[in-house]
Amino acid sequence: MTKKQYAFYPGCSSQKGASAANYITSFGVICDKLDIQLNEIPDWNCCAASIGYAEGGELPRIVMGARNLALSDQHLPGQDIVSGCPACWLANREATERLQHSSSLMAEANEALKEVSLKLRTDFNTKSRHFTEVLIEDIGYAGMKAPVVKPLDGVKIAGYVGCQANRPYGIAGESFENPQYLDKMIETCGAEAVPYDQKVTCCGGALAFSEPDKAQALIQDIVGSAYDHGADLIVTPCPLCQANVEIYQSEINKKKGTKFNMPVVYYTQLLNVAYGGSIKEAGLDGQLIRAEKLEKIAGK
């Protein structure tokens, strides 16, 4: 079977030794089993993210995206641009839409791109997609279920979608207030998706760093609700959500006297383990709070 080809935009946090390194590790087994080939865009740069606005402004931010789009179009023509990070996906997709929408913005972006000897064709309309879209739309839930050899029986999971994997674009056909796709993926792996009222609550994003107390109040709700609903772990499609919700539990425990110790993993780690991946292949050795239930299944 020929592999499905995609241009891959990893993003800063997914590089080796960065905060979501284990997320990308967990893609390996999935791509093998589902015949997906991710071709890294050569010399990609930071997507500029949402937080870049203060110093960046509009055009410099969009130009950061335009360089990635132009590189992808030049080296990997016709391949949809896929990212595992919702912020990268959002930035790439937003840059594409804004440039398509305004010929003057496109002209300005191309004037700046001359400095790196690149040009974005004015009819550029390649899709920027999140990896969950590839799984849901190109593979489908039945296709995702086919390689499952170790169903995650008896594991109760809170599906935490967060913000940018859901807004402003989200997954086609899903609602912003109560998206179902993550729960469906949990069930595809044979686990149980518990009802979870903090599914689309913001974790504070980049402001978890600059406004720790305000963000930690949100994270306390996100983790607390997972406990209230009997979850063994939280699963998320976003590197920043994963980091914030996992890392700050110890801080919240110190300040608020809670006893949080809730593992926070990626949907790809669930699939990986269900497909027979080892602890290392699933990146479970990259958790600050170890996901013991998953490790037990992966170690069998």
Added chain:
Amino acid sequence: MTTANETAVAKYRNNFLKEVEATVEEGHWVKMCMQCGVCAGSCPFGPHWEHSPQKIFMMIRAGKREEVLKSDSMWMCTSCYNCMVRCPRELPITHIMHGLANYAYRLGLSPKGQPNQVIAKLFWESALKYGRVNELKFSLAMYFRDGFVQGVKNALAMQGVGLGLVKAGRLNPMEIISGHTCKDTSGIHKMIAKAREIEDRRRGLA
């Protein structure tokens, strides 16, 4: 020498809505706000800011230039996009708030030392320097923003988390000397300088 702020005041007189439409990202949408307040009730940092987006938009129309540009509200945006997807008039509220923050910052009117302004600036600088964000240097820059002593205190307070990340392979101490980088960083610097030059010219900030 006249400042960018004085030039803008002279150019737009007391028509602040017109100024926002001409200079702020997606600013032309502001007049479409129907004051329903859904944005105000949808913000995760709602309890913490001075004015809701709803108030900001009406203040713009009322010509309250100083109050808007000096407000901390735009800096409280976590980029969750909740206001944007719920707005019945489909205003790109998140982008307008970012645009207002950027404009206020460029005019030198934004609240000095506002922590989210500091982080936004540090993030952009980190992304530009190597073409990719260096998470270690970015974190340290954030901890040490208020000087060395406070920086050491901040870093010590978070050392457990930092060591945990190193152990988990998600933070590389070597990033302090040799981190991930783009090959064409000098090209990226020129490209962004050009983009800024074009935009400043268009916005009358040059």
